[in-house]
Amino acid sequence: MRLLSWWAGRALSAVLTLAVVAVLIFTASRLMPGGFAEVVLGPFASPEQRAELAAKYGLDRSIAEQFARWAGAALSGDLGSSMISGEPVLAEFRLRLPVTAELTLLGIVAAVLFGLPLGLWTALRADRRGGGGVGRLISGLGVSVPEFVLGSLVVFVFSRYALGLTVGEYAPLGENPWENLRTMLLPAVVLSVFAISVTARTTRDAVLNVLVEPYITAAVARGASPGAIVRRHLLRNAAPPVVVVLTTITAYLLGGAVIVEYLFNLPGIGSYVVQAVGRRDYAVVQAGVLLAAVVFVALNMLADAATGVLDPRLGGSARGRRG
Structure with a gap:
């Protein structure tokens, strides 16, 4: 019984660790200087072009909403597609x-x-x-x-x-x-x-x-x-x-x-x-x-x-x- 409870504790600790890592990396990637629009469109893109690109990839939503959508897909085995190549x-x-x-x-x-x-x-x-x-x-x-x-x-x-x-x-x-x-x-x-x-x-x-x-x-x-x-x-x-x-x-x-x-x-x-x-x-x-x-x-x-x-x-x- 003690062994079972120990492994249950280790499994819970692993799940919590992965959850924290997921939150941190998702937030950090969104906060990196120079966002996706700047890299793809360059520094001279118009606000309309930036807004259109953000809407296309869901980047105009709040970070919490973006994370919820990504985490839900990840739990089902879908880690998304590359925003550059479009490949899974x-x-x-x-x-x-x-x-x-x-x-x-x-x-x-x-x-x-x-x-x-x-x-x-x-x-x-x-x-x-x-x-x-x-x-x-x-x-x-x-x-x-x-x-x-x-x-x-x-x-x-x-x-x-x-x-x-x-x-x-x-x-x-x-x-x-x-x-x-x-x-x-x-x-x-x-x-x-x-x-x-x-x-x-x-x-x-x-x-x-x-x-x-x-x-x-x-x-x-x-x-x-x-x-x-x-x-x-x-x-x-x-x-x-x-x-x-x-x-x-x-x-x-x-x-x-x-x-x-x-x-x-x-x-x-x-x-x-x-x-x-x-x-x-x-x-x-x-x-x-x-x-x-x-x-x-x-x-x-x-x-x-x-x-x-x-x-x-x-x-x-x-x-x-x-x-």
């Missing part, structure tokens, strides 16, 4: 989702394949000369370098010199997997640097916290091998904070994909939303932000569930506090 927003998102999803997936895979071993290696060598310092230096550099700086440098180098990888083009995975890899590898590397660094640092801290626990000392005293201690004690007990960070990083990667897609000219959802902001295409902006919020909330709930499975003590205490 959901149809555009379906076309562009594979690009953003592939980019994010590659970033997460890189974080797991490189960040976890680096963090574990750094923690296990923390008391040895040079081992911990190298790991901290790598993770520190990865966190400190902004994506747009690293991405701009990569674009310049690989555009200036023929190094075998493609910049500024995109090939669908289903049509040409090899060409897709050539176009997606560099953006994925740029996007994953931060994820690898944060994952490595979190793994290092989690492992160091576990290493001082009494059961580790007892395992060493029993003569257990280092490999057995890592498999049986370190990995499982250090996993909860790492899982939470990985789910948070996934949401971050979706946001970071906006910059990377724009730099590498990838036709993903992120670059589409950025273009929509410049054009004041309200329907696209609202749908993009709402979609990001849904993904973030869903990932947080998934992280809570995974943490409870990995460490029932944490799941039980969380349910006890929130139930």
